[in-house]
Every structure is written in C-alpha cells, then in structure tokens.
Amino acid sequence: MELQNVVVAGGGVLGTQIGLMCAYTGHKVTFWLRSESSIGRTTPKIEMYSDMMLKDLEAAKALISNPIGKMLYPRGMIKTWDGITAEKIDELVKVGKENLKNNIKIELDMAKAVSDADIVIESMSEDPEAKIGVYKQMKDLLPEKTILVTNSSTMLPSRFAEYTGRPEKYLSLHFANTIWKNNTAEVMGHPGTDKAIYDKVVAFAADINMVPLRLNKEQPGYILNSMLVPFLGAAQALWANEVSDPQTIDLTWRLATGAPKGPFEILDIVGLETAYNIHIMKPESKVEGSLENRICKLLKEKIDKGETGINTGKGFYDYKK
Ligand SMILES: NC(=O)c1ccc[n+]([C@@H]2O[C@H](COP(=O)([O-])OP(=O)(O)OC[C@H]3O[C@@H](n4cnc5c(N)ncnc54)[C@H](O)[C@@H]3O)[C@@H](O)[C@H]2O)c1
Numbered sequence: 561m562e563l564q565n566v567v568v569a570g571g572g573v574l575g576t577q578i579g580l581m582c583a584y585t586g587h588k589v590t591f592w593l594r595s596e597s598s599i600g601r602t603t604p605k606i607e608m609y610s611d612m613m614l615k616d617l618e619a620a621k622a623l624i625s626n627p628i629g630k631m632l633y634p635r636g637m638i639k640t641w642d643g644i645t646a647e648k649i650d651e652l653v654k655v656g657k658e659n660l661k662n663n664i665k666i667e668l669d670m671a672k673a674v675s676d677a678d679i680v681i682e683s684m685s686e687d688p689e690a691k692i693g694v695y696k697q698m699k700d701l702l703p704e705k706t707i708l709v710t711n712s713s714t715m716l717p718s719r720f721a722e723y724t725g726r727p728e729k730y731l732s733l734h735f736a737n738t739i740w741k742n743n744t745a746e747v748m749g750h751p752g753t754d755k756a757i758y759d760k761v762v763a764f765a766a767d768i769n770m771v772p773l774r775l776n777k778e779q780p781g782y783i784l785n786s787m788l789v790p791f792l793g794a795a796q797a798l799w800a801n802e803v804s805d806p807q808t809i810d811l812t813w814r815l816a817t818g819a820p821k822g823p824f825e826i827l828d829i830v831g832l833e834t835a836y837n838i839h840i841m842k843p844e845s846k847v848e849g850s851l852e853n854r855i856c857k858l859l860k861e862k863i864d865k866g867e868t869g870i871n872t873g874k875g876f877y878d879y880k881k
Pocket residue numbers: 569570571572573574575593594598683684685686687690691693694711712713714734735736737829830831833834
C-alpha cells in the first residue's frame with residue numbers, strides 16, 4: 561500500500577463513507593472538518609455507516625449458498641467472492657471492526673491533519689467557491705508528496721487545478737454512494753495531471769477495494785453521471801410538471817425495465833441536498849416559474865422539512881417504518 565495516510569476533507573454522506581472504506585482496508589484516516597458543529601454531524605454518520613457496512617458484511621454469509629450471491633454481496637467489504645466461507649467472513653468482520661475502531665481520527669486543525677498525508681480526498685459540498693477556498697488554504701500546508709483528489713460529481717478538475725499549487729498531482733477520484741456495495745471509482749485527470757500520479761491513484765482505488773474505472777479525458781459527469789443526471793432530471797421534470805407522482809414514476813420504471821429501483825428511490829440514496837445543489841447551479845433555476853426553478857422549490861420544501869433522503873430516515877419514502 562503505497563498511499564497509507566489518507567485525509568478526507570468533508571464529513572458528509574460521501575466523505576464519511578470514503579473515510580470508512582479506507583480505514584476498513586487498513587489505511588490511517590484523518591477526517592479534516594471545519595468546526596465543532598461539523599464534528600457533531602459527522603460522528604453519528606461514522607457510527608451509522610460503520611454499522612451498515614458491518615451488517616451487510618455479516619449478511620453476506622446468507623448469500624454463500626445463493627446462486628446469485630455473487631451478484632449481491634457487498635463488493636467493497638469482500639474483495640474476492642470466489643472461495644468465500646462463513647469463517648472467512650467472520651475473520652473479515654473481526655479485522656474490519658478493529659480497523660474501523662483504530663484507524664480513524666478527526667482533526668479541526670488543517671495543518672495538523674495534512675502534515676503527513678499521502679493523499680487528500682476532498683469530498684466537500686458541490687460548491688465551487690467552498691472547494692477553491694479550501695484548496696487555497698491547503699496549498700501551502702501540504703507536504704511535497706501529497707496527492708490531492710476531488711470527489712466532485714459535476715465539476716472538472718481543470719476548473720480547480722490552478723488553485724491547488726500542485727496541478728500535476730491533482731485529479732478526480734469519483735465514488736458512488738454506498739461505496740461498500742457500489743464500489744466504482746472513476747479516475748479522471750485534467751490535461752496537466754502527471755501520468756505516474758494518475759496510475760498511483762488507480763492503484764490506491766484498488767487498495768481500498770474499489771474497481772478503478774479509467775477515463776481517458778475530462779468528461780463532465782464522468783461515465784456514471786453522464787447517464788444518471790439526465791435520467792434523474794427527466795424523472796424530476798415529470799414530477800414538477802405534475803405529470804405524475806414520484807411513486808408512480810418509480811413503479812413505471814421498475815416494472816418496465818426490471819430495474820430494482822426507480823429514480824426517486826435513487827434520489828433518496830443520493831440525498832436531496834446534492835440533487836438540489838446540481839439544479840441550483842443552472843442559471844435557469846433563477847428564472848421564476850421555469851422548470852428548473854420549480855424543481856428547486858419542490859426539493860427545497862422537502863429539505864426544509866428535514867426530508868433529505870435515507871440519510872435522515874425520510875425523503876420521497878419513509879425509512880423509519
Ligand atoms: N451524495 C452522493 O451521492 C455523491 C456521490 C458521488 C460524489 N459526490 C460528491 O461528493 C462531494 C460531497 O457530497 P456529499 O453528498 O457528501 O455532501 P454533503 O452535503 O453530505 O457533505 C458535504 C460536507 O462538506 C462540508 N463542507 C461544506 N463546505 C465546507 C467548507 N467550506 N469547508 C469545509 N467543509 C465544508 C460539510 O460540512 C459537509 O460535511 C460533492 O462534491 C459531491 O458532488 C456525492
């Protein structure tokens with residue numbers, strides 16, 4: 561494991577999952593958070609996602625005899641399914657619990673957090689100004705060796721490279737939500753990214769049990785979101801145009817395609833705040849009465865009620881029942 565010391569900047573939905581995945585696979589993880597109140601929000605997430613990860617790992621025992629078990633097991637938790645046994649899973653649970661307990665710390669002082677970082681994974685809100693502000697602050701604190709990656713879903717690394725002070729060591733490493741099951745890691749450089757650094761990040765992604773997916777050039781939305789964002793946008797347009805309700809739209813998709821989840825079930829996993837941030841960045845969202853504006857208002861209504869998705873137990877569906 562060449563990149564052993566990992567710093568995760570941002571302890572939200574994805575930042576927490578990424579940090580836990582790194583800790584589970586034996587890396588030393590420091591969450592850099594900006595305030596005491598961030599610690600108050602991130603600590604319960606660390607507990608919640610650790611529990612979910614370990615529960616899914618335990619539950620995989622029941623899949624061993626299942627003929628489609630190899631399609632359903634949590635791929636981030638179990639690197640190789642072939643030859644898996646209940647005893648091997650018990651061992652993974654034991655080591656995983658220890659790693660999750662011993663390999664994580666939280667730090668508010670950025671200089672201390674990054675002082676020996678091999679890699680910093682920036683997973684802060686999808687807000688360009690916030691990202692630039694933190695890159696500028698971090699620039700002179702990072703050791704020479706540190707690689708900096710962003711988990712940004714919608715923005716290109718070339719937009720930020722100049723603010724990092726290390727454009728050749730800066731690129732995107734993009735994860736999918738519930739990373740211990742959906743273990744994709746899209747690796748995307750900008751034109752100034754050093755090829756050797758790119759390869760190190762590919763190797764790191766494999767070390768944390770992800771499947772590295774190489775992009776040969778910059779693409780807004782990478783591979784996954786180039787497909788997913790228009791799909792979710794089309795579903796939200798049907799809702800905002802009052803063509804149908806989220807449950808019926810989901811049912812239509814599931815019945816017609818055999819897909820296990822509809823777009824609003826996926827939105828609950830993604831988190832409504834992230835969906836809102838994507839829509840609000842479009843200039844049309846400022847035009848009163850436009851489709852984007854109505855989608856933003858509908859999402860904001862739910863966010864203000866605390867209905868932000870699975871994360872809070874309620875989104876388009878109620879998960880508390
Ligand atoms: N949610 C998803 O499904 C998903 C999937 C892949 C990638 N991403 C990307 O990951 C990143 C984070 O998304 P998320 O869903 O975890 O968001 P989130 O809203 O759950 O968390 C954002 C975190 O950023 C922190 N933050 C915001 N501004 C900050 C600042 N100025 N300084 C320090 N910390 C700050 C917040 O305190 C919070 O901990 C985004 O770039 C998003 O595009 C999200």
